[in-house]
Amino acid sequence: MDKSWMTKSRSSTEYKEGVNQFLNFAFQNASHSGKIMCPCIRCVNCSFQTYDDAKVHLICDGFLRGYTRCICHGEDPITSLSSTNPAASSTSNQTSYLQTNTSRLDDMDGLLHAAMGIFSEGTNEINLVANETNGQQSSRFVTIEQASEEVDAQQHTERNDAEHHRGSSSRETSEFLKFLKDANEELYPGCKKFSKLSFIIHLFHLKCLNGWTGESFSMLLELLIDAFPEGTSLPRSTYEAKKVIKALGLSYEKIHCCPNDCLLFLGEKANDEVCHVCGSSRWVIKKQVDKEKKTQDEETNNVPIKKKKAAKVLRYFPLIPRLQRLFVSTKTAKDMRWHEEGRVKDGLLRHPADGKAWRAFDERYPDFSSDSRNVRLGLASDGFNPFRTMNTTYSTWPVVVIPYNLPSWICMKQSNFILSMIIPGEKSPGNDIDIFLQPLIDELKQLWGGVDTYDASTGQTFHLRAMLMWTINDFPAYGNLSGWSTKGKYACPCCAENTHSKWLYNGRKYCYMGHRRWLPEDHTFRYQKYYFDGSEELRMAPEIASGSNVLGQLESVKVTLGKLPNEEGKFMNNRKKNKKGKRKRKRQVLDEIGESHEQDLGTMSEARCDAMKWWKKKSIFFTLPYWEHNLIRHNLDVMHIEKNVFDNFIGTFLNLDKKSKDNLQARLDLIDLGIRPELHPQILANGKRRLPPACFTMSMDEKRTLCQVLKDLKMPDSYASNISRCVNLKECKITGLKSHDCHILVEDILPLALRACSPSNQVTFVVTEVANFFKAICSKVLDVDELDKIQNRIVLTLCHMERIFLPSFFTIMVHLCVHLVDEIKLGGPVQYRWMYPQERFFVRLKSYVRNRAHPEGSIAEGYIAEECLTFCSRYLDGVETRFNRPVRNPDPLTNEVQRLYLFSSAGRAIGKVEDIVLDDKSWVQAHRYVLRHCDEIQGFRQQFIDMEKRKRRRHTHLTAQEIENLVNEKFHEWFDKQVMKADDSAISEKVATLGRGPNKVAKRFSGFIINGFRYHTISREENMLTQNSGVVNTSEIDGVNYYGRLRDIIELNYYGSFKVVLFKCDWVDVHHSSGIKQDEFGFTSVNFSRLIHTGEKLEHDPYVFSSQVEQVFYVQDPHHQNWFSVVKFKPRDFFDMGKELGINEASSLLPPNVQNINEDEHPNWIRIDASEDDTIGI
Secondary structure, rough: OHHHHHHHHOOOHHHHHHHHHHHHHHHHOOOOOOEEOOOOOOOOOOOOHHHHHHHHHHOOOEEEEOOOOOHHOOOOOOOOOOOOOOHHHHHHHHOOHHHHHHOOOOHHHHHHHHOOOOOOOOEEEEEEEOOOOOOOOOEEEEHHHHHHHHHHHHHHHHOOOOOOOOOOOOOHHHHHHHHHHHHHOOEEEEEEEHHHHHHHHHHHHHHHHOOOHHHHHHHHHHHHHHHHOOOOOOOOOOHHHHHHHHHHOOEEEEEEEEOOOOOOOHHOOOOOOOOOOOOOOEEEEEEEOOOOOOOOOHHHEEOOOOOOOOOOEEOOOHHHHHHHHHHOOOOOOHHHHHHHOOOOOEEEOOOHHHHHHHHHHHHOHHHOOOOOOOOOEEEEEEOOOOOOOOOOOHHHHEEEEEEEOOHHHHOOOOHHOOOEEEEEEOOOOHHHHHHHHHHHHHHHHHHHHHHEEEEOOOOOEEEEEEEEEEEEEHHHHHHHHHOOOOOOOOOOOOOOOHOEEEEEEOEEEEEOOOHHHHHOOOOOOOOOOOOOOOOOOOOOOOOOOOOHHHHHHHOOOOOEEEEEEEEOOOEOOOOOOOOOOOOEEEEEOOOOOOOEEEEEEEHEEEHHHHHHHHHHOOHHHHHHHHHOOOOOEOOOHHHHHHHHHHHHHHHHHOOOOOOOOOHHHHHHHHHHHHOOHHHOEEEOOOOOOEOOOOOOOOHHHHHHHHHHHHHHHOOOOOOOOOOOHHOOOOEEOOOOHHHHHHHHHHHHHHHHHHHOOOOHHHHHHHHHHHHHHHHOOOOOEEEEHHHHHHHHHHHHHHHHHHHOOOHHOOHHHHHHHHHHHHHHHHHHHHHOOOHHHHHHHHHHHOOOOOOOOOOHHHHHHHHHHHHHHHHHHHOOOOOOOOOOOOOOOOOOOOOHHHHHHHHHHHOOOEEEOOOEEEHHHHHHHHHHHHHHOOHHHHHHHHHHHHHHHHHOOOEEEEEHHHHHHHHHHHHHHHHHHHHHHHOOOHOOHHHHHHHOOOOEEEEEEOEEEEEEEEEEOOOOOOOOOEEOEEEEOOOOOOOEEEEEEEEEEEEEEOHHHHHHHEEEEEOOOOOOOOEEEOOOOOOOEEEEEEEEEOOOOOOOOOEEEEHHHEEEEEEEEEEEEEEHHHHHEOOOOOOOOOOOOHHHHHHHHOOOOOOOOOOOOOOEOHHHHHHHHOOOOO
């Protein structure tokens, strides 16, 4: 486009014609809703105007000087250099280095657009203050070239004329402009591959990815400067390098707090020196030890230090710019609509969007749900010790926000978590956590109203809104965030005031039973007094209170947050203790005018007194306008519930100190309750007490058997940790188990181990049912109809447990199992609502602590650096990042490689590749198996069968087995002859290659990765602590499962046309009872001394395709050495989003019912077969 008219007089004909040509071009290529950005002197590309208004502006005010490359109006930024003055072209060439250099390995251009904020995709127009977080957004836009020119102008001259650059330059804008200059500055003279910025980003990315220290990074920079040619612009230290990329990242705020957690010095209180609640100083104070220098102000013996230092600092990471960045980046903007546009909607639960809570919110707020870009958030928080030594009680509390719009396979990845704040230690905030959540709540309120955000996927600006769906936390933090008292008589937040609990006077704790309330009204258990707690159960299951009902209860709860001082000057959390250490029945409340004072609960109204028994406070989340309408506000954490249930089981079975639920106090409570006289303590002649062995009491030999099973346990790679290291065979103890270890043990291993050592089948029954329950609810795909069956089974199982175990066994965590299914219906699969991802994220935060004197500061600085580099790494190419880092068991190679392999058998070989020559028998067996499964030769196969039938006498009928035997024995030879006789034009190239057969020179592997599983041959894993040789192949004809062990892995080569990977296995005889069996608990066991298809005979069929098997592992029976129990599992990072998995297959995830206990049968509370050595003497 000719731009010579721009220098003409505005009254000339040439200028007016040029304006018309320019506007026609701009509206054709860069219009938005009938408008373009006006390039007049007054608007300077800051506002959108119609055709007529833009024409008036350009004629009356003139065209923006220097804007000769109209990239904001549809011109190509590289080739649009027009025949204007040479000086302008030279300047443009100098500043367009980033766009014209095609040898880059990374997308720095895209990074600049995303980091700086672009309103028109494909242009270089930048909103200089789009990332500001502390004020109103400015409307000042410039191009990259203009920005670079401004940097030079700021360094050498005054600012340009106001008609070109309106408004004063802020500090943020100056940083952005310097950042753009670094993006165009050569690393060293003549370097065409990296700019100064791109190279520093690469280096910093390596630093974060590999955990380099700041000192080691500085040493590397110094070495590189010495190695590079003279004139390099590389910074010399970590500090200088951080300054270069600072504009790419998002900052955080430091907010001073009252040292007693009473308030934040924010807003109107930002300049206060002391807390108006407790009177504590905002600053760190020290004792005055120099008595000669005392002044009148030092009579209190406390003086402020010379340089004021805040006593407590909250580090807050603003949420709005971090959510906006998800849409500004082209790498993530489209994914933020996946929950609506990419999710399979077939009625199964795969994602929180499939849950009832998500759908109910959509129905209540259709204006919110109408735009799929509006964000649903989850909030997670928990405390952790930031130091690597556990001899301190320091507790730091990060708060993490999780966007749920993203696809299932990336939603819960650490790279998509948003750290919202770091609540400082050293004490836990406890009930006062609401004080620290105030800045986040303020932003959530702003996000509910909406903020203007640019969407890179559509190239348009939209009104971004967000809402908080729920919180994720362990049970103590549940109480801190919700305000419900999760201890004591009413500990269950779901049953609330209808919690069924009993105080155990000897055990000094509450037990939570009453699960018969969830049974059908006519169930026989409801009327069995003797077998339960001595009473009938006629009540119905309690209903969960709605948010509105909860809000009504909270109207009478008024609590002053903060740790207020008592008479001795010590700070306590709103409660006093008397001289004996007992709590007085008082609580800090607010009167009508807001003054805090103590009030005896006995003087309150009955309704208010009850509410203050249940509630500790009114949660700050209720200030959100939609919070009371959320169907699920706080989640029960399945991770910790599983761990606590397992601890109760294993502690009781092994009688572990302080973990067993069967002890003298528990037996004495039976006397108080008047139940189970057979288990009451007996007083012996010598005055000692004897505890009769219960049905779950194990002898020493049984304990050793249980521990031996766990000690000998070998599981697949990456499935679990090495649990055997936690087992002490000599003392029959298990220690040091992590939460995930308990998850594996309670679901898969404990029921198998109990079969060999449990003294009672009824005990094994309930443990197996609990295992089936947890395994079912932890599935990644769930059918809502099947959830009702799961709920019915866990209710019945809990009732059976009440008949077997002592009341002390039923802690609150055991009771919460009855509520988990209801929460799954509301919130979707537990993988999005349990603490595993967050706990691993906290471990990452812990690794940032390098300065033990300032752990929160170390975490904050480490996080923003990693957050910045995580964002930048999306635009790096040719390097390993957190997004393309291969998983433990990666998928197969490229599509081209996969097409080379038949039957989807491509994968990744492990270990040394060995060339072998197949013997004739193995060659026939392998080639025969390939031919049998090729659809292309189905016509030849039928022709062969018809020919064989004609050879028989008339009316001779061949059975299916006889036909299969004939095909196995003769078809491959007959097929080879037919292909050799056939004309090349009559058969396809693939059929001709199959007829020729594979090369006898094959490849052998000792390990192979496919479909997310890692397979090892038996010989490879001999000396390993893992077991990866177990396989199962399900027949496509009759659905029979064939179990085996992987003996060999070979790759057939059909002379370069295609390849096939085959597994040679030792297959168990599943057609005979001596090879496979299933017990009354539903467990399958196989006998590896009874094999079929060993490959010794020609007619044997030992091979299968690598893609046809799934992995299993085997647990050896300690009493029968040849028998092994089968355990099936799913691969890690496997997400079936509905393309292949149907409803029937999803429902099969629910384990079948095991043999039920007779509900009318008297439970055997005491062991008759126990010897005197197996009793517990005290």
